[in-house]
Amino acid sequence: MSKEQGRQKSGVSRRQFLTYTLAGTAGFLASGVLFPMVRFAIDPMLKKGEGSQFVEVGDLNEFSEEPRAVTFKVHRKDGWYEPKEGETLTAWIRKSPNGEILALSPICKHLGCTVMWNGNPQFKNQYFCPCHFGRYDENGVNIPGTPPPAPLDTYETKVENGKLYLGKIKPRSGV
Ligand code: FES
Numbered sequence: 271m272s273k274e275q276g277r278q279k280s281g282v283s284r285r286q287f288l289t290y291t292l293a294g295t296a297g298f299l300a301s302g303v304l305f306p307m308v309r310f311a312i313d314p315m316l317k318k319g320e321g322s323q324f325v326e327v328g329d330l331n332e333f334s335e336e337p338r339a340v341t342f343k344v345h346r347k348d349g350w351y352e353p354k355e356g357e358t359l360t361a362w363i364r365k366s367p368n369g370e371i372l373a374l375s376p377i378c379k380h381l382g383c384t385v386m387w388n389g390n391p392q393f394k395n396q397y398f399c400p401c402h403f404g405r406y407d408e409n410g411v412n413i414p415g416t417p418p419p420a421p422l423d424t425y426e427t428k429v430e431n432g433k434l435y436l437g438k439i440k441p442r443s444g445v
Contacts, residue, residue, distance in 0.1 A: 324435035337364040337387045361425050361436055373425040374410040375439050380417040
């Protein structure tokens, strides 16, 4: 029996065997590279709805035109990090004369320091950032000529049975 006849008999030649093996190995390695890329690309879709839960922060009639800080805990995962005791957040809450609720994040839009209502006696009825003298009006809108480039972010709000609930933080566009 010739060599050629032997190959045909076994069904798979050495060349075909090597081709299949190399193709299989290349496929395996490619999937190792591609899977994380695909996972990364669709991650926002998988996370949809995550962190959308609302947290109760008090009775609606506890709030007035004078902004008041509330702190509350949320449970959320940041990559692999998920503190058991939750994360403490702060919101400055103001109820306008027409009953509209505004809940502001205290994180300065310049470089992320913490702002405070009436934080500087020189600037009454404003949010003040001590890091670089950033200032915002009572609605959290950045005051032109100070470092912050945009208004303070706001929390989603909802009212149920007279209680105020806060949700996700949303950025606002610049002025
Ligand atoms: S971080 Fe607030 S003004 Fe710079």
